[in-house]
Amino acid sequence: MARPALILHGGAGARRERNYDAEVVQMRQVVEAMKARLDAGASAVDVAVEAVVMLEDSGLYVAGRGASPNLAGAYELDASLMDGSSGKAGAVAALQGFRNPVVAARAVMDRTPHVMLAGEGAALFAHDQGLEPIGDEEVWFTRAGQGEDNHPPALSHGTVGCCVLDSQGRLAAATSTAGVFGKMPGRVGDTPIPAAGTWADDCAAVSCTGQGEYFIRIAAAARTAWGVAAGQTLAQASQATIDRIGGLGGDGGLIALDRDGNIVAPFNSQGMKRAWLTTDGEVGVEVFGR
Helix, strand or coil, X not given: CCCCEEEEECCCCECCCCCCHHHHHHHHHHHHHHHHHHHCCCCHHHHHHHHHHHHHHHCCCCCHHHCCCCCCCCCCEEEEEEECCCCCEEEEEEECCECCHHHHHHHHHHHCCCCEEEHHHHHHHHHHCCCCECCCHHHHCCCCCCCCCCCCCCCCCXXXXXXXXXXXXXXXXXXXXXXXXXCCCCCCCCCCCECCCEEEXXXXXXXXXXXXXXXXXXXXXXXHHHHHHCCCCHHHHHHHHHHHHHHCCCCEEEEEEECCCCEECCECCCXXXXXXXXXXXXXXXXXXXX
């Protein structure tokens, strides 16, 4: 039996002039709730999805309720999920009209032969699966990203994600985002793309946040896990990925967890909202400290 661990993030768009007390409290609540689930024997995949649902529903991050509209005034949501033990993945891109994109991504993984559904097709699928729709968008969405560096001229910094190691030694990762003010209709970043924004295998689980275009270009999440598989430590592989992002002119961060329960969260932005549970049962929350 493995000792469970997890790490989650609320995006790498944090700015020092803002107060994040509400996010710190909420992230700790998520970790404590997921600790109880892991102690009860829940699977890594279930916990990753449940944690991200709590982050989406909070309205505190640029994911789920925290969505901002694109240039056409539409709310397009993205998410992905990967199960390290089976290698299965599911994703939705540019999903409109439904509450929890990570739940839709789970349904794609479990109930279709596909990995990703996008746009109208994703919405039709969500409807057919009986997923919860959004009513009045102006009431539901909170536009949480206002005031962070995740609105024009910068690119998306508002992702949430979670990486989990369960008591059976299984790894999983899930990531969700709702984009930023001013993005072009149909813009898709790294979040719903396995290998770019999300990855889990039998070595490591990774969830990325930052300027998604850069993370896509280097397959950031998979690159990190493959570095571990090749013999690097989790810290070495993760930092090398962020250094590569920075070398290309991008910024952001990632969270990662390996099969031994090691946890890392490197970033090159001002801050990254994150919280974690160690294999010793300790809970931590941080926004700016390294």
